[in-house]
Amino acid sequence: xxxxxxxxxxxPHVGAMRIATAMTDMHYxxxxxxxxxxxxxxxxMIERRKKRPPVTYTTxxxxxxxxxxxxxxxxxxxxxxxEFQPAAMIVGASxxxxxxxxxxxxxxxxxxxxxxxxxxxxxxxxxxxxxxxAETFYQIVRTLAPYGEEKDRSENAAPTCNILGPxxxxxxxxxxxxxxxxxxxxxxxxxxxxxPLDAETRDILALRHADFNVVLYPEIAGTAAQWLKRTFRxxxxxxVPIGVGATKDFIxxxxxxxxxxxxxxxxxxxxxLPWYSRSIDSTYLTGKRVYLFGDxxxxxxxxxxxxxxxxxxxxxxxxxxxEFARDVRDAAKLYDVEALITDDYLEVEDQIQALxxxxxxxxxxxxxxxxxxxxxxxxxxAPVHVQDYPARxxxxxxxxxxxxxxxxxxxxxxxxxxxxxxxxxxxxxxxxDAAGPSHLGHAAAGSQKTAEEPAQPELAGAADVxxxxxxxxxxxxxxxxxxxxxxxxxxxxxxxxxxxDNGLAEISxxxxxEAKSHFSR
Amino acid sequence: MxxxxxxxxxxxxxxxxxxxxxxxxxxxxxxxGLTGIMWLHRKIQDAFFLIVGSRTCxxxxxxxxxxxxxxxxxxxxxxxEERDLxxxxxMNDELDSxxxxxxxxxxxxxxxxxxxxxxxxxxxxxxxxxxxxxxLKHNPDxxxxxxxxSGIETTFTQGEDACLAALVPTLPPxxxxxxxxxxxxxxxxxxxxxxxARLFDQLGIGPVRFLPARLADDMPSVxxxxxxxxxxxxxxxTLQALEDRGATLLQAPFPLGANGTTAWLRAAADAFGxxxxxxxxxxxxxxxxxxxxxxxxxxxxxxxAVFFFPDSQLExxxxxxxxxxxxxxxxxxxxxxxxxxLMAPELNALPSDVxxxxxxxxxxxxxxxxxxxxxxTVCGLGLANPLEVEGMTTKWSIELVFTPIxxxxxxxxxxxxxxxxxxxxxxxxx
Numbered sequence: 001x002x003x004x005x006x007x008x009x010x011x012p013h014v015g016a017m018r019i020a021t022a023m024t025d026m027h028y029x030x031x032x033x034x035x036x037x038x039x040x041x042x043x044x045m046i047e048r049r050k051k052r053p054p055v056t057y058t059t060x061x062x063x064x065x066x067x068x069x070x071x072x073x074x075x076x077x078x079x080x081x082x083e084f085q086p087a088a089m090i091v092g093a094s095x096x097x098x099x100x101x102x103x104x105x106x107x108x109x110x111x112x113x114x115x116x117x118x119x120x121x122x123x124x125x126x127x128x129x130x131x132x133x134a135e136t137f138y139q140i141v142r143t144l145a146p147y148g149e150e151k152d153r154s155e156n157a158a159p160t161c162n163i164l165g166p167x168x169x170x171x172x173x174x175x176x177x178x179x180x181x182x183x184x185x186x187x188x189x190x191x192x193x194x195x196p197l198d199a200e201t202r203d204i205l206a207l208r209h210a211d212f213n214v215v216l217y218p219e220i221a222g223t224a225a226q227w228l229k230r231t232f233r234x235x236x237x238x239x240v241p242i243g244v245g246a247t248k249d250f251i252x253x254x255x256x257x258x259x260x261x262x263x264x265x266x267x268x269x270x271x272x273l274p275w276y277s278r279s280i281d282s283t284y285l286t287g288k289r290v291y292l293f294g295d296x297x298x299x300x301x302x303x304x305x306x307x308x309x310x311x312x313x314x315x316x317x318x319x320x321x322x323e324f325a326r327d328v329r330d331a332a333k334l335y336d337v338e339a340l341i342t343d344d345y346l347e348v349e350d351q352i353q354a355l356x357x358x359x360x361x362x363x364x365x366x367x368x369x370x371x372x373x374x375x376x377x378x379x380x381x382a383p384v385h386v387q388d389y390p391a392r393x394x395x396x397x398x399x400x401x402x403x404x405x406x407x408x409x410x411x412x413x414x415x416x417x418x419x420x421x422x423x424x425x426x427x428x429x430x431x432x433d434a435a436g437p438s439h440l441g442h443a444a445a446g447s448q449k450t451a452e453e454p455a456q457p458e459l460a461g462a463a464d465v466x467x468x469x470x471x472x473x474x475x476x477x478x479x480x481x482x483x484x485x486x487x488x489x490x491x492x493x494x495x496x497x498x499x500x501d502n503g504l505a506e507i508s509x510x511x512x513x514e515a516k517s518h519f520s521r
Numbered sequence: 522m523x524x525x526x527x528x529x530x531x532x533x534x535x536x537x538x539x540x541x542x543x544x545x546x547x548x549x550x551x552x553x554g555l556t557g558i559m560w561l562h563r564k565i566q567d568a569f570f571l572i573v574g575s576r577t578c579x580x581x582x583x584x585x586x587x588x589x590x591x592x593x594x595x596x597x598x599x600x601x602e603e604r605d606l607x608x609x610x611x612m613n614d615e616l617d618s619x620x621x622x623x624x625x626x627x628x629x630x631x632x633x634x635x636x637x638x639x640x641x642x643x644x645x646x647x648x649x650x651x652x653x654x655x656x657l658k659h660n661p662d663x664x665x666x667x668x669x670x671s672g673i674e675t676t677f678t679q680g681e682d683a684c685l686a687a688l689v690p691t692l693p694p695x696x697x698x699x700x701x702x703x704x705x706x707x708x709x710x711x712x713x714x715x716x717x718a719r720l721f722d723q724l725g726i727g728p729v730r731f732l733p734a735r736l737a738d739d740m741p742s743v744x745x746x747x748x749x750x751x752x753x754x755x756x757x758x759t760l761q762a763l764e765d766r767g768a769t770l771l772q773a774p775f776p777l778g779a780n781g782t783t784a785w786l787r788a789a790a791d792a793f794g795x796x797x798x799x800x801x802x803x804x805x806x807x808x809x810x811x812x813x814x815x816x817x818x819x820x821x822x823x824x825x826a827v828f829f830f831p832d833s834q835l836e837x838x839x840x841x842x843x844x845x846x847x848x849x850x851x852x853x854x855x856x857x858x859x860x861x862x863l864m865a866p867e868l869n870a871l872p873s874d875v876x877x878x879x880x881x882x883x884x885x886x887x888x889x890x891x892x893x894x895x896x897x898t899v900c901g902l903g904l905a906n907p908l909e910v911e912g913m914t915t916k917w918s919i920e921l922v923f924t925p926i927x928x929x930x931x932x933x934x935x936x937x938x939x940x941x942x943x944x945x946x947x948x949x950x951x
Contacts, residue, residue, distance in 0.1 A: 001599045001600065001601060001602060001605055001610070001612070001614035001616060001619055002600045002602060003597055003598070003599055003600075003619050003622065003623060004579045004597060004598050004599075005594060005596075005597040005598075005599050006579070006583055006594070007576060007579045007580055007583065009576075010576065010580040010584075011576040011577040011578070011580060012576075013573065014580065033553070033639045033672035034549035034550075034551055034672045034673075035547065035551075035552060035553025035554075035555065035556075035581065035639065035671070035672025036577060036581075036639075036671045036672065037548075037550045037551065037903060038552055038553075038581045038584060038585055038903070039580075040550065040582075040628075040902075040903030041901070041902035041903045043586055043904065044903050044904070044905065044906040044907055045902050045903075045905075045906065046584075048906060049594075049907075050906065050907060050910040051907050051910070052903065052904065052907050053543065056548060057549075059547075059549045059673070060547075060673065061673050062642065062671075062673040062674045065643070065673070077547070079865050083884055094576075094577060094670075095575035095576070095577050095639070095640050096575070096639035096640050096643055096673070098642060099606075099640055099644060123603070123742070124575060124576065124577070124605055125575065125601060125602050125603040125605075126602065126603040128576065142929075171884045206672075208825070234662075255927065296538055390597075443926070460904060509805070
């Protein structure tokens with residue numbers, strides 16, 4: 001039994017819903033009680049989908065349990081088939097459905113529907129959302145793909161591929177697909193099928209016609225891609241094209257598989273990120289300490305972008321995707337950090353608090369943690385929030401994705417020239433953080449407040465942990481206030497750590513600057 | 522019958538409305554009772570709600586209410602895992618250790634609810650025994666109670682009913698010779714509760730108590746001289762439990778809108794022998810304020826048809842308010858559960874041609890809604906956007922539960938909640 005207040009992933013049947021909802025003519029019959037219908041709102045509210053997810057819940061109640069819940073399931077299946085006329089149906093149970101052991105898979109065999117009915121068994125008490133999505137997609141592919149016809153391809157035909165992994169409720173999947181389709185086509189590669197996002201059931205039958213598969217999100221398409229490789233000898237890509245370097249690697253990998261000349265293709269590489277990163281305004285990004293947490297794919301890719309393309313320093317990273325823990329651990333070694341593998345956000349919070357990074361790249365939960373700690377943050381991974389479905393085109397993948405990432409990573413930070421000015425004028429009587437913005441007029445200006453520092457509760461809270469036995473002398477406290485507010489927390493912490501390490505009971509101005517020189521890079 | 526009781530005049534029990542009710546059984550698109558924790562944990566400030574359930578329960582809680590805004594919310598889920606179900610771990614030992622850990626971290630908690638879920642009910646995990654066992658262990662610092670918010674037994678607001686019903690046996694007894702007191706039952710926003718307390722005070726009614734109280738140790742006492750007014754319509758089980766403790770119900774419409782609030786207050790005033798002049802003098806100003814605030818939205822809403830999908834059991838009182846005070850019409854008023862006794866005063870005030878439905882078969886109901894083409898559809902979050910895409914105007918029903926809407930001072934806000942989606946439609950030119 002695990003005490004949870006907040007969870008990074010939903011239950012596995014939500015993963016199955018993401019697959020069914022992504023497809024255009026699939027239906028999902030879910031043996032589940034009425035409360036489980038909440039999951040619809042993930043799609044209609046967060047993703048603003050225009051249709052209800054194609055899911056029929058049997059919504060059994062306590063009074064049905066003594067009776068025939070299996071019959072309820074059968075009736076619901078026939079009714080759903082009649083009402084929605086899907087091309088295929090997946091059937092399964094949610095956590096409660098699993099306990100009543102009606103065996104939806106077995107029952108579905110006796111339904112006698114004229115469409116393919118695919119049982120998906122998702123162990124709710126050991127697995128989670130991404131695993132559920134992967135397993136569902138795999139079962140659909142495994143069941144339907146063999147029915148596709150074999151197709152001889154002519155010698156001179158352009159190479160073809162499938163794009164696997166994008167789902168409903170995915171983090172920027174919609175725009176990633178557009179970007180990668182564009183990229184592949186510009187390389188002269190035909191896209192045969194994109195699945196499951198916007199795929200029809202018959203597209204699954206056509207999967208085998210492609211020469212190879214592009215796996216955009218290994219968490220979701222990995223299992224299916226492995227099976228397709230074994231069964232139809234289709235190779236699949238292992239590079240996730242997030243960032244300039246990874247996109248170039250992806251092009252090399254694709255060229256290799258498709259027998260094309262990578263150098264020619266790479267000459268078309270076109271992203272603003274490299275120049276923006278080299279322009280002198282970006283100097284201030286140098287060595288910014290960044291912490292990453294999210295799903296494995298995004299964390300691994302973004303760590304590379306952060307360190308190699310933005311010039312940041314990765315000070316910590318981790319994932320909630322236990323299935324890919326090894327990959328994240330390996331990636332973390334590249335940056336001399338140890339990966340945190342957990343689904344407990346309190347552990348993530350502790351680590352962020354301990355590391356005091358200057359930028360957090362995480363999920364919506366890390367956004368909240370960072371806000372509490374007064375650290376800038378950009379969201380790079382699911383679990384998703386309505387804000388993660390921007391109206392504008394905003395891919396993470398490919399060269400346009402790299403442009404988006406540059407903006408995403410830089411916007412939460414104070415811009416270069418601004419930071420320079422803030423430092424230069426930090427002692428200025430009216431240009432300091434305690435003074436309100438000039439456009440708010442003098443009433444809002446906090447010149448009197450300078451003496452009585454406006455509380456920064458999150459930073460004070462962070463400091464309390466160790467501040468108990470170290471005393472700040474007045475001159476040091478005064479000097480600390482002159483440090484720009486967005487680095488003051490780190491300065492306080494570092495100084496206190498320095499004092500503690502050196503057995504000092506008091507912090508004087510001297511100690512403050514000793515600490516500054518000790519920690520300066 | 523005690524001496525005191527004789528001083529209180531109880532009204533005749535209202536006749537039950539005998540209109541036909543459409544009863545349907547099919548797919549229900551509703552929340553389960555766990556969702557009630559969202560407002561209950563804000564209301565009872567030193568209570569913690571521990572759901573004993575699955576990852577789905579935890580996911581529901583964070584999805585339905587954007588939980589992330591609370592640094593450390595006073596609710597959580599003890600997620601059952603494979604080893605618990607397979608019997609590799611003793612579920613009771615596991616639960617005890619989760620509770621120990623929790624209470625250690627949160628010494629401010631005085632009342633802990635173990636909340637049953639679909640999976641815990643299906644495997645028949647005995648949470649009442651667990652609550653007893655744990656109560657002994659943590660006595661007197663923390664009282665531990667249990668109720669079920671499972672979707673197989675409760676729909677949305679019925680979770681509050683189950684929670685309050687669990688509290689009732691623990692309420693202190695009121696002596697038989699105590700003076701008559703008024704008990705307002707059902708969670709109200711603090712601001713609304715304070716308004717009502719002031720009005721009762723001005724009317725000279727008292728003592729007045731509220732269930733639930735804001736703190737675990739302040740829960741009201743109850744006895745044979747307790748007179749109850751229900752502030753919420755979904756409290757069937759709680760009412761039964763209070764009646765078992767000797768309390769008496771005042772039947773009244775619910776305090777929604779100017780009329781509803783007046784009738785609700787009047788029920789108490791009549792029972793406690795407040796004279797008509799005093800009643801008028803006390804209620805006149807806020808009543809007129811409420812009517813003026815509601816009237817601001819009359820033009821936008823009059824003549825418009827509303828369709829209620831079943832959700833909170835507030836649908837019938839809300840429809841009564843919209844028809845009576847805003848001149849709207851109703852295509853269908855759906856309620857997840859119809860307690861004819863509690864709803865009698867409301868049904869009597871609803872025109873007899875208004876279609877009332879109980880339960881749900883969501884696809885059939887959607888078909889009726891599309892056919893009726895109402896001007897505004899009140900529905901859950903899962904249905905709202907798809908209906909908007911079809912050109913319908915919708916109001917999220919959950920907002921009617923989370924927003925303070927009861928009483929005179931909120932009557933205008935309540936009307937505005939219905940006017941806003943229509944207002945928005947008229948502004949947009951894209």
